[in-house]
Amino acid sequence: MASGGGHSPIEQFVIKEYVPLEAFGFNASFTNSSLYMVIAVSLITGFLILSTKGRALVPTRMQSISEIFYEFVASTVKDNVGPQGMQFFPLVFTLFIFVFVLNLLGMIPIPGITFTVTSHIAVTAALALLVIGIVIFYGLYKHGLGFFKIFVPSDVPPWLLPLLVPIEIISFISRPISLSVRLFANMLAGHIALKIFAGFIGVLLGAGAWAILAPLPLALTVALTALEVLVAVLQAYVFAVLTCIYLNDAVHGAH
Amino acid sequence: MPSPDKDDAITRGQISPQDRAELRGRTDELDRRLQQARGEDHTTPETGRQEPKATQTTNKGLGGSLRSSTEMIAGVLVGSGIGWAIDKVFGTWPAFFIVFFLLGSAAGMLNVVREGLKMKTGPSDPKKGPSVPDDEDDN
Numbered sequence: 001m002a003s004g005g006g007h008s009p010i011e012q013f014v015i016k017e018y019v020p021l022e023a024f025g026f027n028a029s030f031t032n033s034s035l036y037m038v039i040a041v042s043l044i045t046g047f048l049i050l051s052t053k054g055r056a057l058v059p060t061r062m063q064s065i066s067e068i069f070y071e072f073v074a075s076t077v078k079d080n081v082g083p084q085g086m087q088f089f090p091l092v093f094t095l096f097i098f099v100f101v102l103n104l105l106g107m108i109p110i111p112g113i114t115f116t117v118t119s120h121i122a123v124t125a126a127l128a129l130l131v132i133g134i135v136i137f138y139g140l141y142k143h144g145l146g147f148f149k150i151f152v153p154s155d156v157p158p159w160l161l162p163l164l165v166p167i168e169i170i171s172f173i174s175r176p177i178s179l180s181v182r183l184f185a186n187m188l189a190g191h192i193a194l195k196i197f198a199g200f201i202g203v204l205l206g207a208g209a210w211a212i213l214a215p216l217p218l219a220l221t222v223a224l225t226a227l228e229v230l231v232a233v234l235q236a237y238v239f240a241v242l243t244c245i246y247l248n249d250a251v252h253g254a255h
Numbered sequence: 256m257p258s259p260d261k262d263d264a265i266t267r268g269q270i271s272p273q274d275r276a277e278l279r280g281r282t283d284e285l286d287r288r289l290q291q292a293r294g295e296d297h298t299t300p301e302t303g304r305q306e307p308k309a310t311q312t313t314n315k316g317l318g319g320s321l322r323s324s325t326e327m328i329a330g331v332l333v334g335s336g337i338g339w340a341i342d343k344v345f346g347t348w349p350a351f352f353i354v355f356f357l358l359g360s361a362a363g364m365l366n367v368v369r370e371g372l373k374m375k376t377g378p379s380d381p382k383k384g385p386s387v388p389d390d391e392d393d394n
Contacts, residue, residue: 163358170334170355170362171369178329178366185325245370 009195032115040101080244096240103232119187128180139250190228326366334359
């Protein structure tokens with residue numbers, strides 16, 4: 001309520017149902033979150049299909065952008081998982097570019113519509129559970145029960161194992177939590193901070209002589225916007241890197 | 256970058272065998288020259304990215320610091336949660352909560368240290384992971 005327009009800084013995170021739907025007793029409405037995901041997927045698919053249509057040996061500008069994305073994710077996968085990890089390239093690329101585009105779409109201000117999908121933990125937790133589910137299923141498929149050796153650190157005296165195995169298990173369980181909380185908290189906190197500082201401008205302008213201070217939060221908001229773009233890109237990258245690090249356990253088994 | 260085009264063209268069968276051999280020779284030659292050029296200008300051949308070193312490390316440091324806080328908190332939360340749940344089931348509050356809180360803190364530290372080490376050593380010596388022969392001891 002503090003801001004100039006009379007909006008709360010967390011109003012931007014409200015889910016609005018555009019087309020109410022219900023499936024098997026669950027609320028499956030088409031919301032602003034769904035809309036942004038549909039926009040993101042269409043943007044990504046459209047861009048990648050259009051830009052790689054020419055398949056030129058000497059790439060055009062558009063194709064270069066696609067190739068930069070490809071090589072960036074491919075090198076991340078190869079660095080963290082190794083060449084065998086390339087079978088997971090489609091997964092990591094999809095996650096990276098989905099989060100990347102959603103984060104950046106949330107930075108484009110459209111009054112009353114702008115929504116950052118990744119600022120909701122339901123979305124990030126679903127992505128993190130997908131990753132950890134694939135790690136567990138692929139690990140069990142590839143290594144059988146030997147996959148559980150990742151909980152038993154090597155080169156450790158046996159009497160320490162009763163202490164270390166629970167620690168390793170807790171560490172493993174905390175992965176999907178930290179993966180989802182990190183992305184969600186960064187986007188949530190960043191957007192709230194942006195909104196609050198922007199709100200100060202209006203408040204100061206309406207406070208008589210204090211209006212002379214209004215340019216200060218304005219400058220800060222500009223700087224924060226740049227920082228938020230950095231965070232948006234960085235968090236997409238971090239999500240992809242951590243996915244790779246976790247997949248490494250599934251591919252290579254015990255470390 | 257050349258390999259998808261090359262492979263695609265070959266599978267589509269639009270290239271005669273001698274052209275194919277010549278094309279392979281040329282791409283191999285190009286690969287060798289690229290490797291050579293990369294060796295000279297000190298960019299890591301593995302990542303092949305041309306960014307200046309400085310921005311790479313600052314980005315990594317920023318990402319690392321943003322990461323480690325959540326790693327720590329997640330470890331503590333999961334540990335405490337497990338301990339609390341065991342206490343709830345067996346009515347032994349707060350024995351298991353205390354034990355698992357400590358284990359959770361240890362797991363959080365482990366997360367921070369491990370991810371930190373991986374981020375640090377990962378890209379610089381990428382041979383470390385892959386070079387280990389994939390000993391699938393399925394027993």
